[in-house]
Amino acid sequence: MSVFAVTRRVSWGDCDPAGILYTPRVFDYCTEAIERWYAGPMGADWPTMNRRDNMGSPTVHAECDYLVPMPPGLELSVRVLVTKVGTSSINFEIEGVAAEGTVHFRARYVACITDFAQSKAVPIPEPLRSRIEAYGNACRA
Numbered sequence: 001m002s003v004f005a006v007t008r009r010v011s012w013g014d015c016d017p018a019g020i021l022y023t024p025r026v027f028d029y030c031t032e033a034i035e036r037w038y039a040g041p042m043g044a045d046w047p048t049m050n051r052r053d054n055m056g057s058p059t060v061h062a063e064c065d066y067l068v069p070m071p072p073g074l075e076l077s078v079r080v081l082v083t084k085v086g087t088s089s090i091n092f093e094i095e096g097v098a099a100e101g102t103v104h105f106r107a108r109y110v111a112c113i114t115d116f117a118q119s120k121a122v123p124i125p126e127p128l129r130s131r132i133e134a135y136g137n138a139c140r141a
Contacts, residue, residue: 003139004037005079008096012072021070027062030094030107033078042131050116055125057090057111064107075099082136088113088121090132 008029016022039045049055076096084091092109115122124132
C-alpha cells in the first residue's frame with residue numbers, strides 16, 4: 001500500500017500580501033487531504049459516517065511546522081501518514097512536498113472517532129480499525 005496523497009496547487013487567493021501561502025490555509029490543505037484519505041483507501045467518507053452512522057472524526061489537536069515558503073503556482077503533494085492508532089484516536093502526519101522533494105510543511109493532527117448521539121469518543125469500529133492499522137503499518141515500512 002502506498003502513501004496516500006492529494007495534489008494541491010497554491011493559488012493566488014491562498015496567499016498573503018507577501019506573496020506566500022497564508023499560514024492558516026495549510027490547515028485547509030491538511031483537512032481536505034484527510035477527508036479524501038477517509039473516502040479513498042479507508043472507504044469511509046465523512047458524510048456517510050456523519051449521516052448514516054452518527055459518527056465523526058473531529059480533529060482534537062493540530063500543529064504545523066512551516067519549513068519553506070510556498071509561493072503561488074507551487075504544486076504540492078499533500079501526503080497523509082498514520083503514525084499511531086489508539087482506542088478511539090488516530091495520529092496523522094501530513095506533509096506538503098514539492099515535485100523535487102522539498103518538504104514545505106509538516107503538520108501533526110490527532111482525530112478522535114466520536115459518537116454524535118453520545119457526544120463522546122468511542123472505539124474505532126471494525127473494519128475501519130483494521131484498514132487504518134494496515135495503512136499505518138505500510139507508512140512505517
